[in-house]
Amino acid sequence: MKTNLSEQVIEQVQDVLMKQLGVDRDQLQPEADIKVDLGADSLDMVEIAMNLEEKLGLSGDDEEMEGVQTVGDLYEAVDKRLLAARQPK
Numbered sequence: 001m002k003t004n005l006s007e008q009v010i011e012q013v014q015d016v017l018m019k020q021l022g023v024d025r026d027q028l029q030p031e032a033d034i035k036v037d038l039g040a041d042s043l044d045m046v047e048i049a050m051n052l053e054e055k056l057g058l059s060g061d062d063e064e065m066e067g068v069q070t071v072g073d074l075y076e077a078v079d080k081r082l083l084a085a086r087q088p089k
Helices: 007-021 042-056 062-066 071-086
Strands: none
Touching: 007 042, 007 071, 042 071
C-alpha cells in the first residue's frame, strides 16, 4: 500500500468504515477485503464513497471506487482524490 495519507485522514476513513459496517478499528487492516472480511455489499460501498466525499470534501471519478477491494485500496483511492483536488485546474 502506497499512500501519503495523514494519520488524521486514515482515522476519518476508518471512522466511516466503522460506522457503515459496524466493525472495530482493529479489523481495518490494509489487507482486509471490504466485502469478504468486513461484510460490505454494493450499497455499503456506494454509501462509504458518499460519506467519504462529504467528510473529506472529495469529488471525483467513481471508477476509482469500483476497483476498491481492500481497506488499503480505499486508502489509495482517497489519496488519489485528495491529490487531484490539490492540483490546479
